[in-house]
Amino acid sequence: MMRLLFLCLIVFLTVPVTVEAKAPSALALPDVVSMDLQTFVSNSEKITKEFTDDPYLNFEVQLPKDLTERHYNVLKHYESNNRVYGEVYRKDGIAVEDVRPYFSVRAHELSRYISAKNWFVTNLMSNNGSLRGLETDKKGDSFEALYVRFDTLGRTEVVRAKGVLKGSRVITAEYVVPPLLWEEQRDIQTFVIKSFEFKGALDNQNVEPLMSYSHLESFSMNYPQSWRLDTNSRDVENRIDLSFFTADEMMVVFSKIEITLVADQSLNDPLDRSRYPTYLPQIIRERKAAIEEQGLIVGDVMERRTYDLSFEAGSQVTEIYPLRKKLTNYVTHRKAPISREFWVTVIKGTEESGKNYIVSMIVPSRTESSAKKWALAAKAYEVMIETMR
Known part of the structure; x- marks a missing residue:
């Protein structure tokens, strides 16, 4: 009994x-x-x-x-x-x-x-x-x-x-x-x-050192030391492109985060009063196209999030999409399991700032075998977004 x-x-x-x-x-x-x-x-x-x-x-x-x-x-x-x-x-x-x-x-x-x-x-x-x-x-x-x-x-x-x-x-x-x-x-x-x-005091000791990136007075942010700054492009007057990656204990890269700041004015010369185009939808389409070129299918939105920004923004939206391996070029009801996720955040600044941000990430799916990697990447994504200024 x-x-x-x-x-x-x-x-x-x-x-x-x-x-x-x-x-x-x-x-x-x-x-x-x-x-x-x-x-x-x-x-x-x-x-x-x-x-x-x-x-x-x-x-x-x-x-x-x-x-x-x-x-x-x-x-x-x-x-x-x-x-x-x-x-x-x-x-x-x-x-x-x-x-x-x-x-x-x-x-x-x-x-x-x-x-x-x-x-x-x-x-x-x-x-x-x-x-x-x-x-x-x-x-x-x-x-x-x-x-x-x-x-x-x-x-x-x-x-x-x-x-x-x-x-x-x-x-x-x-x-x-x-x-x-x-x-x-x-x-x-x-x-x-x-x-x-x-009942103890607030403990401000960092889990790992936070690295800093800044460009003049236009942009700054922090990122965990376990992530590496891969590319840093400022070829366009009103745009900054950054790319970060991280690896596991075996030094195998498992996630990548891309950050783009695009403004309607120059980010290099405060005296330049020219107006520049932003083309935010085009940037997002380019990133989705790059995913599809890897033989992956972007599914429908599976989750939405918001973050505590350190600056005033006009609006923000974060959408998370499942990624599946493409099985065939023919129409079929068969679907591969979700192997990765595509995160994309769009932050539109105020009219006064004229700055807009697109942050995206490709990360292993939140399944049992890759749950820890997913969790580490999700927190780093949050840290980067919430320290942007």
């Missing part, structure tokens, strides 16, 4: 994991079922934890009174550049058979720019975890999730967690429950994670 309940629980909790959820309602987090807040508070205590050597980790949380804290020195963590990484806090519950519930706070080191949400989802995918619920802020820099995973001994755990991007780390707080105890402790799990709050 217990085995049947366990299997039913796993089926209930398991849904496919994708980097970007298309139906947020399908990933809504379950709420409290039967326990009221007063009952939880009366059986719990507020924990305020301060880290003298790393105050960015300071937090508060309401935890059940029957949990036992493990000493900080026995937890696995290390220090680098005045930051602590690894498990920094843990309290264990009463064991049932050979497993026990526990609460844990960990600091995870990042090597490249990535949102907290996409860091979490790609790690869950790589470890064969199953996502049940996920909520994030607009930029994905904080999240709350419910998921099933396996511990180091292959035992199943049901986890509710909260994660936040803080400087060069993702900090997570997890309340972990064995499947056989989940129905009994699901409300406790929910209340604990909802109560968790960081």
Whole structure:
């Protein structure tokens, strides 16, 4: 009977994991079922934890009174550049058979720019975890999730967690429950994670150095050091063309970003009052044509986004298109799987500035095998756009 309940629980909790959820309602987090807040508070205590050597980790949380804290020195963590990484806090519950519930706070080191949400989802995918619920802020820099995973001994755990991007780390707080105890402790799990709050200062340490590019007083931007400036063309008086690429650990290029600034006045000579044509639609057509020349088919728009620009703009639109390999020159209903994505952002400046921007990117699709590369490129794309001036 217990085995049947366990299997039913796993089926209930398991849904496919994708980097970007298309139906947020399908990933809504379950709420409290039967326990009221007063009952939880009366059986719990507020924990305020301060880290003298790393105050960015300071937090508060309401935890059940029957949990036992493990000493900080026995937890696995290390220090680098005045930051602590690894498990920094843990309290264990009463064991049932050979497993026990526990609460844990960990600091995870990042090597490249990535949102907290996409860091979490790609790690869950790589470890064969199953996502049940996920909520994030607009930029994905904080999240709350419910998921099933396996511990180091292959035992199943049901986890509710909260994660936040803080400087060069993702900090997570997890309340972990064995499947056989989940129905009994699901409300406790929910209340604990909802109560968790960081009390530390804002951490401004960069994940990786940001490089700068500028042209006179006409244009400037930042880009992650893991990206390389490939081409820099200023042959036209009113236009700047930049191209960036990035590679994986094996030095294989997996994504390319192109940025074009085109203005109705000279970008080189502030005294030149001549008016120049912009031809924005033509630039976009040229980039799509270059994709088709590679034997790829551009599909219909699959997603739209907006970014927090650092300057006033008349309008902005970002569209994401699926790319499929062309199978034949004949008309057919057969379609190859989506292998890449084409992102294009058009920003029309104010009439006063006369500047317009076209940013585009080709990136591997957000499938399991390339999810991490997709997530890294998506964040770099955001960084470049939001630092343009």
